[in-house]
Amino acid sequence: MPFRPVNPEKLSSAVIRQIEELILRGILRPGERLPSERELSERLGVSRPSLRDAIASLQDAGLLASRAGAGVYVADVLGSAFSPALIALFARHDEAVIDYLSFRRDMEGLAAERAARLGSDTDLAVINAIFAKMETAHDTQSAEDEATLDAQFHMSIIEASHNVVMLHMMRSMFDLLRGGVFYNRQVMFKQRTTRAALLDQHRAIRDALVNRDATAARAAVESHLSYVERSLVDQQRADRHEDIARQRLDHETES
Template structure:
């Protein structure tokens, strides 16, 4: 599995081999590495070079040493991935269009995965939220909370822990962007009905186990929102310029 080292910067070559083996799946999180002595023999390097490489990999969070047990490939905590991504969402929370574009990328795949992986309980939950959304809108509410819950439930039904955590972490921001978009969109006659219809299409595609259709209707829905908000902002800008 390992190859003899022939380069001058020995520890860097060791680091690269281990990183490559992880990338290829030959080494997985939780795997225990062979001993320093055995690894040094296989790579034909000194144990000092092995220790230097291990130290670098430990600093990068790739390896961890457990006293009396050995050196292991580290399990990467989900928060180490989620928190930086969530921070990016929060830093650009005023860029509603860009947030919506990122959502279209994430949620298109989320809907497709939900169509493949959702359980009967997931379908029931999403359907119940959709009913609540319809009731909210018909009663005069803009329904941004139930709208956010609908999209979060789909992310959970996708059965991808990283995606679900990311969506839940930025859920408050999602509610904000939905409040912003719905307040403006509902000023146009017929948009309430269009949005409800689009959510029903998404739900039906997931329920029918049609991943390509689910992806398409989700992306179409979010692009519709982007286009409507863009049109609203352009009209508002024209009116403001006309009044000056």
């Protein structure tokens, strides 16, 4: 008979499983500090020795890291997504920007479709709350806040799609974007007309998601990222034209 004795689970194993699930689901994020040992043991309802055993196992697995005098943090598990050499290569070539946006268009279109179908009401409330902050940032004309909220808005859609592989993959992509590897998102907010257009595009995405219209949500995301691509290509062309014009001006001035 295929039965085996049931062994009671060690408390440390239950703690490991809970922390692993929080990291897997993207709730605990890379670089996030865990509560103190005392607070965490009280929250989990386990003894400190059991908690220490669990933390040590998670550190051995590379999911947690300790910092002397600063506590225990979620390890930078996304750091290995791209090698430093490949990141530098991306940064040197404009074609990587277009491929990046094409990849995002495909992945985020799918994520929006899934979020409209599978996202909970709370997921959609988070997306709506972030968009409300985007409207406020737009009114105050804070390009830095708009750029930060732009990334949060898109990540909230991916989180609402409830696919953990897509979540961690796209989070690593957005980390590169935040580092300016592909492009500086604040370039998109230079002109008032562009800023207004981008806000309207995000509103269309939000509305489709709130209405749980999966087809419209995907189309709105794809339209938005196509607009971003065209705008960046236009900016690259304008920068090249300006460089040529300055060369001509320098030549005329010298002669």
